[in-house]
Amino acid sequence: MSEIYMKNIQWFPGHMTKTRRMICSNISLVDAVVEILDARIPLSSKNPDINRFVGDKPKIMLLNKSGMADQSATSKWISYYEKRGYTTLAIDCKTGYGVKNFIPTVREKVLASLLEKRNNSGMTGAPIRLMILGIPNVGKSSFINCIAQSKKAKVEDRPGVTRTKQWVKIDTNMELLDMPGVLWPKFDDQNVARNLAFTGAINDNIMDLESLAMLLLESLARKYPEAVQERYKVDLSKKKDGFELLTEIGLHRGMLIRGGEVNYERAAIMVFDEFRGGKLGKLTLELPEE
Ligand SMILES: Nc1nc2c(ncn2[C@@H]2O[C@H](COP(=O)(O)OP(=O)(O)OP(=O)(O)O)[C@@H](O)[C@H]2O)c(=O)[nH]1
Ligand SMILES: [Mg+2]
Known part of the structure; x- marks a missing residue:
């Protein structure tokens, strides 16, 4: 990875x-x-x-x-x-x-x-x-x-x-x-590694959850814009990157640290909890023809 x-x-x-x-x-x-x-x-x-x-x-x-x-x-x-x-x-x-x-x-x-x-x-x-x-x-x-x-x-x-x-x-x-779960030693495709991390197959403690949440949001905004708009009330009429999305979501949910800056760690954990808990709806991250 x-x-x-x-x-x-x-x-x-x-x-x-x-x-x-x-x-x-x-x-x-x-x-x-x-x-x-x-x-x-x-x-x-x-x-x-x-x-x-x-x-x-x-x-x-x-x-x-x-x-x-x-x-x-x-x-x-x-x-x-x-x-x-x-x-x-x-x-x-x-x-x-x-x-x-x-x-x-x-x-x-x-x-x-x-x-x-x-x-x-x-x-x-x-x-x-x-x-x-x-x-x-x-x-x-x-x-x-x-x-x-x-x-x-x-x-x-x-x-x-x-x-x-x-x-x-x-x-x-x-x-x-x-049997215990098993992965393989090398991911040739970064999308595969990301999908495994998004869905919880890789221990969260060894990953940078903030960057990962930004990537997940970018991917969801591309594949399921309505679900993201509906859940997080972000306006997707203009293309936004993962950082912008996580910032907007953190602000909207009031996840702030002193000084008014977004608490990105908390916001990232929340995004993962909600995605993995099915709160964004029924979503599949990859299709056979892709
Ligand atoms: N929503 C949903 N959750 C599931 C389903 N199957 C398993 N889970 C949840 O997924 C999590 C992991 O389930 P486990 O059965 O422990 O998975 P495992 O493959 O045995 O995991 P390891 O032993 O760690 O490799 C638990 O929180 C389960 O409740 C399912 O069909 N739907
Ligand atoms: Mg098991």
Whole structure:
């Protein structure tokens, strides 16, 4: 990631290197992989290394947090991934949307041939084992809790909550392997790095939130001007840069320090809380054709 946004150059934490190894050493224990993407950033949240780690294991993609994403964009992303051969579902673990389609899709589509083989050889009792992968904070543990209908895995609103692998038995037919979130060591595209930071996949403590909030506001003002105007009462008839937007929003919300200057840190934290909390509406930050 660019030095402008990072306080700390050592940004790829050691625990992620361990997770990458953990994926490779546990992959032979599972029948398929579930890759959870963030429906607001369905391309940026796709780990380019995962296919290499999981080899030819069957795979299903879930676009989670779809309740916070633009519905028409989510449909476009589903066709995008389906066209590329991935079975893909939109879900939301907060509301439960789409989750009931998961087990039937795994049984009837993703693992149909394996289950048929097991059936033919009389091995019907073996449980289906699935590894749950995805970037930090995307909702892997929430998804497991949603399927298990109980709080078996720890969930918090920050990246890096799950620190090691954990098997969760759903019933006699299914076991899910929760994994820590994993990123990749180098972002070739700055937009990808920004999208990950905007949505909360990277620890906020290692970033310059003020510059990041300015970039987020610029991006939202370009893609969803009505949402920004509606929420923050800024006039977007004239093009404004991120600094101007954050200043206007801070002034409007009365977030000032002594002397009347805007408290940019507070304003930035507020913008992130509101964006990540879905207060600006249902937004998707990237579209397949871009
Ligand atoms: N709005 C919304 N929030 C969600 C959804 N799924 C998860 N969350 C929230 O996202 C945050 C992270 O969820 P976790 O389940 O801990 O994510 P994780 O992928 O296990 O994160 P790590 O273990 O840190 O990698 C929590 O605050 C969840 O409540 C969803 O579908 N919609
Ligand atoms: Mg987790």
